[in-house]
Amino acid sequence: MxxxxxxxxxxxxAAHYPQKNALSxxxxxxxxxxxxxxxxxxxxxxxxxxxxxxxxxxxxxxxxxxxxxxxxxxxxxxxxxxxxxxxxxxxxxxxxxxxxxxxxxxxxxxxxxxxxxxxxxxxxxxxxxxxxxxxxxxxxxxxxxxxxxxxxxxxxxxxxxxxxxxxxxxxxxxxxxxxxxxxxxxxxxxxHKNLIHNVRALIKLYGLNCDQxxxxxxxxxxxxxxxxxxxxxxxxxxxxxxEKGRGNVRWMGEAKPHFIVSSPRIPEEWIEKKQKKAADGTTFRQRKTKWAIAVGAQYPDAGQWTLAYWVKWRMARFLVFRKWRKEWGGSLRGVLVEAGFLPPSRVRLLTAIGIPVFEFYGPSAAAGLVCANAPGNLKFGTAGKPVPETYIEIQAPQESGTGQIRIKGPQVAQRLEPPAGENSTSITPDGWLLTKDRGRITGDGFLEITNHDFMGVRASLGEYVSLQTIEYQLNATPYIAQSLVLGFERPFLSALIVPDMVRLKARCLSEKIWWTSPRYVVLDPQVRALFQAVIDEQNKAYPAAWQIQKFTLLAEGWEEMTTEPTPEWAPSRAGILKKYHKEIDKMYR
Incomplete structure (x- = not known):
């Protein structure tokens, strides 16, 4: 090229594919x-x-x-x-x-x-x-x-x-x-070489062309x-x-895109809205949506289809999914999402709907792309295989094969500044990028991310815990607007939780829970019981080391987000920890 x-x-x-509509x-x-x-x-x-x-x-x-x-x-x-x-x-x-x-x-x-x-x-x-x-x-x-x-x-x-x-x-x-x-x-x-290498990799992986x-x-x-x-x-x-607006998919019907890059939260919130809309409908609609979502969450890997599942999937597509797919334009061939944040069942569900999600992995120091799933080369729950000319190794793997990820390839940066601590991402003299992320390589060559360590800790049980993964899942549940999970050098995990006050107020009024103002509502025992149920449900999906033992409800959140935070730009933890140190200390007394 x-x-x-x-x-x-x-x-x-301009030389090869001049377009009347290059940008709009x-x-x-x-x-x-x-x-x-x-x-x-x-x-x-x-x-x-x-x-x-x-x-x-x-x-x-x-x-x-x-x-x-x-x-x-x-x-x-x-x-x-x-x-x-x-x-x-x-x-x-x-x-x-x-x-x-x-x-x-x-x-x-x-x-x-x-x-x-x-x-x-x-x-x-x-x-x-x-x-x-x-x-x-x-x-x-x-x-x-x-x-x-x-x-x-x-x-x-x-x-x-x-x-x-x-x-x-x-x-x-x-x-x-x-x-x-x-x-x-x-x-x-x-x-330029770092960026162009990954640009060419994307073109080859997804078959991008001038008709898309x-x-x-x-x-x-x-x-x-x-x-x-x-x-x-x-x-x-x-x-x-x-148009501006976080996770706004309304204009997608006009654009009818074939490919997009998305934050993990956007499809999560979209599915949550669908569930909420169904919950407000008739009993038949509730059951139909719940059944279709359960079918979609079991979407099989290539080569593992059965006739029984195919019949159920076709029925779910006819009754529910075909209308949902149209909201994303109806032409999607790939939604690129950073690996390690969406549960595999969500990825399967989106793919079943007709919104094929391809998870990828790539720290900024490797120009944003190291490995990726692609059509014909996909494994749910992984970040895919390395892109061309890229090598991935697992350093000091444990018995399970999990260890620190290191990368070598034309996309790896030659300079990181300012210098960070001894355990931070670094580049060796021979060009290997030592990340803080942990993962393992499956028998068929796919990279499985087990922990994004820029937001991870080692729990008291000795297991690595990805705090950001837990936060993403908390923020995707009803009634939670923001969350911060704590656990570094602590005996157990705890969380600061900012309720979604609009939804919480509606819930309180429907259940005749007295509503005054946010600063008093977060102290109400009935409200705390509601959030305890949310935490308990979340904990079921995780092993003991990943379960939240205590939480504190906050009446107001940290700095307002003007756009969807991407995985490497979560809210600054240091400032939040300083502001709420009394509430945090109280949970660990």
Missing amino acids: GFRRVFDILLHQ LKKGHRQVVFSTHHCLQIVEELSAGLLDLGLKKGERAAIFADTGSPEWNFIDLSLQKIGAIVVPVPAVVSTEDLLFILKDSEAKICFAGSPDLCRRVQAVRASLVHLKYLYALEPVPDMPYWESLRTLPTEQHLRKFNTYKAVLHEDDWATIVYSNVDGMPRGAWLS RVAGFTSLGYLPERLLVYAALAVGASVFYG
Whole structure:
């Protein structure tokens, strides 16, 4: 394939697969469409404006946005075109982490995606000596708009573009991706070569081509989402971005995408809504939905189908699943979800519905993709097999075959900063990436993630416990908005739980439980009994070391999420632990 650097991708599309609809954005009731030619024109004009601003090769530029958009792509590709290093900042970061990332990366310019995000950058700007410019991606009063940078390229600009095209190498830095490690952000410096290797792997794994459509469903600050969009642009697949809104699938019927990247929470919440809607319906509807979900959760692996199951599945599809599938556009061939967070039964159910989920694994330090399930090469409950030219080993495996995952391949970063502790993710002199994640390789070569250790602890019984896996499952249950599971250097697991006050109020009123205000309701014995039942049900799915023994209900949550948190950007634990240390200490007395 004729592209070696990220900024070559759009030129490659223009040469081989020019599209009338290369990028599009849903705005209210209309679709804003950009052709390949229009995209190239905007990128050139924006690159010229960035050069006039004084941005140079190797300088850093941050993009702080809560959703993906064509504007995000234009700015990203324009920065890459002149050799600048792109620093995506997840919208879920705390103010403290935002300050750290902008300061650590020495970002010279920042593009902020919404008025609220602009205000957050403005609040810390006085502490950022390197940050010279701040532009808004949406019109914001008294703030320069990104389009004001667009400049008609002159002969001098074009000469500079040709110079950069000649001198920029595939080993030059393309982006710095920060993830939350040990309670603090840490940046993986990735080259064009790191990213392009995984872009080509996605194209090969899923057979992406110019007749397909990809939907931008999460933030482009999430590296796997960015890789899928790059892959789509490379093969001429149309990329659709929807309206803002966490996990909003309403516009999917119009986009009819073939592939998306999703946070694990989005399909979980969608299924939960379906269950709730059925529970409010007739008895027949309740029983029909419950039966169909039970059938879907038993969806078999390839080669293990029986005639009896096939008949039940066809009936479930006719009665329930065919309508559900249409809500996701009806054309999906793959929903890419990070492995280790969705229960296998959920993955089977979604696949049975006609929403095929392919779990993958890839830390930021390996450019977001190391192994993946794919059509014809799928095993539920695993992260799939290594992508081409990638090696995975299990270091110091236990009797069960479980151990620390280490990775080697063209996608592995050569630089991680700032240096972290002795037990953190690191890169050996011979190029092996030592992750904090634990897993095992099955007999048929699939990687099974047993613990994402960036949110894991070793329990008192000696077993590794993935706190984030438990949190994801708690947050997917009714009445829980946020949760934080504790267990590091503790005799048992406990949890801080923030109820979903809207649903809890409705439940209290229906059961004649006195409702006053959140601060008093969380102390009510009947409310505590309701959450104890939720915890008890959750505990049934886990061994003893993974079960929550005590919990505390909180009247208000931690910092509000503006977008769906991705696995490596859960809320900062350090700040929450500090704020609620009295409540935590009380549970362990």
